[in-house]
Amino acid sequence: MNEREPSLDRPLDEFQRDLVQCVELIIERYRTMHDANTHPGVDEAVVKSWFDEALPDAGMPVSELLADVDKTVIAHPTMNIGARMFAYVMSGGTQVSVLAELLASALDQNVAKWHLAPSMTEIERRVIAWTAEFLGFNSDPGGALVSGGSAANLTGLTVARNLFAERAGVREQGLFGMAPLVTYASTQTHASVEKSVELLGLGSANLRKVPTHDDFTIDVAALRQRITADRDGGLTPFCIVANAGTVNTGAIDPMDQLADVAQEFGLWLHVDAAYGGFAAALESKRMCYAGLERADSIALDYHKWLYQPFEVGCTLVRNWQALERTFNKSAEYLDYGAHEARFDFSKHHFALSRNAKAFKVWMTFKTYGAQQLRAMIAKDIDNAAYLADCVEQAEDFELVEHGPLAIICFRYRGEIDSIHVDIADIEHERAQLNTLNARLLDALELDGRIFITGTLLRGKHVIRACIINHRTGRADVDFLLATIRSVARTL
Numbered sequence: 001m002n003e004r005e006p007s008l009d010r011p012l013d014e015f016q017r018d019l020v021q022c023v024e025l026i027i028e029r030y031r032t033m034h035d036a037n038t039h040p041g042v043d044e045a046v047v048k049s050w051f052d053e054a055l056p057d058a059g060m061p062v063s064e065l066l067a068d069v070d071k072t073v074i075a076h077p078t079m080n081i082g083a084r085m086f087a088y089v090m091s092g093g094t095q096v097s098v099l100a101e102l103l104a105s106a107l108d109q110n111v112a113k114w115h116l117a118p119s120m121t122e123i124e125r126r127v128i129a130w131t132a133e134f135l136g137f138n139s140d141p142g143g144a145l146v147s148g149g150s151a152a153n154l155t156g157l158t159v160a161r162n163l164f165a166e167r168a169g170v171r172e173q174g175l176f177g178m179a180p181l182v183t184y185a186s187t188q189t190h191a192s193v194e195k196s197v198e199l200l201g202l203g204s205a206n207l208r209k210v211p212t213h214d215d216f217t218i219d220v221a222a223l224r225q226r227i228t229a230d231r232d233g234g235l236t237p238f239c240i241v242a243n244a245g246t247v248n249t250g251a252i253d254p255m256d257q258l259a260d261v262a263q264e265f266g267l268w269l270h271v272d273a274a275y276g277g278f279a280a281a282l283e284s285k286r287m288c289y290a291g292l293e294r295a296d297s298i299a300l301d302y303h304k305w306l307y308q309p310f311e312v313g314c315t316l317v318r319n320w321q322a323l324e325r326t327f328n329k330s331a332e333y334l335d336y337g338a339h340e341a342r343f344d345f346s347k348h349h350f351a352l353s354r355n356a357k358a359f360k361v362w363m364t365f366k367t368y369g370a371q372q373l374r375a376m377i378a379k380d381i382d383n384a385a386y387l388a389d390c391v392e393q394a395e396d397f398e399l400v401e402h403g404p405l406a407i408i409c410f411r412y413r414g415e416i417d418s419i420h421v422d423i424a425d426i427e428h429e430r431a432q433l434n435t436l437n438a439r440l441l442d443a444l445e446l447d448g449r450i451f452i453t454g455t456l457l458r459g460k461h462v463i464r465a466c467i468i469n470h471r472t473g474r475a476d477v478d479f480l481l482a483t484i485r486s487v488a489r490t491l
């Protein structure tokens, strides 16, 4: 055998031993994840100290490195994969996605141009078509996989801006000289929409935060008034952002009505479905999503309710031309030869180099099938309803909001007496409960048995449970309430 030039590779049998060591670490972590603490509860300074070292000049054996990693990383994760993670919007990943990520990085495909990643390009296109079918969107959409919901909103709003202002030459001239383009979204909209508006040069002062009804869905009459007032004031209403599941409570805006308004005023309709989009696949929830199929663009997050490990989101648009007109840019080092007819993602998205994000989604669809995925989403919604029932029946808890999906907002009341005689008492109680619940969340994080976070609803600090982990069961919901009680009693 010829001697090879030095490379970073080691002999394959050593690599195989490393892989086996890695697999053993994963299996051990998965074996213990159910009862492991959900939050490491380790001080920031301590964690920092584990990694506080000079740039290594000489390397170390992988087996020793993996042994260190076991102690500092694998032994102390925030247990996103576990069943007792109720914070933010965390879905825990699927086992088959772990395999897919390993294979994808082993093959190191760049899904920029077709000839750089033929199978992965076709897999991404297939995932986009399946996703649209799963949701009941247009049967032949365009789309691109991106890092997550924030990137999906930014991508959708970029397409919106570039097509809306195409005739004014926005790609060449920017927004200079144009009347401000105004975006409309409810007060409950995720901050990534405001960030996107800022990044696109539209200005957050031109994002109208439209009030909501008591159920946190957008007030369409108020929206209509704002659009009319802006138009009459010489501004250019441009885009409505609908929520298909708000981050706070899971509220779903009436998309059919918003599509009507968009059509009437000639506006773009973008739907932020990062949290709630995949629940549109359930027959029982279809009605809540009526009008989704009329969207011009949709932001989705597979690392939310399609149970993928971070990161993977998606922007869907009505067709591929929308993306091409927004992003395509020729370059002599990319466009040569006679391959113009091939499909290149580089012509349909901002990024050139792109990893094979779709692979784990594709393997997930293939392994579980749409039926099993729908069943898991339905199970999560049932478990959230079970939590809402338990909270309602308990004397020491108060249900604040049970949205249409799998987010439940509630408060711990403990022994606080709820009979009041005047406004001052009510104000006092509100302040007391706000303080109690905010302190409780901090204490729960330190306790580490469950991980849950909060939000602010109508001036109330609430505990917010989001149940979108396929591993979470009713026993975990019982454990959640029991843990909150036991920690609250220590305060």
Ligand SMILES: Cc1ncc(COP(=O)(O)O)c(C=O)c1O
Pocket: 088, 089, 147, 148, 149, 150, 151, 153, 190, 192, 245, 246, 247, 272, 273, 274, 275, 276, 301, 313
């Ligand atoms: C409704 C909604 N939109 C957008 C996002 C942002 O998604 P990501 O965290 O993947 O960037 C979230 C995240 O929770 C969300 O719930």
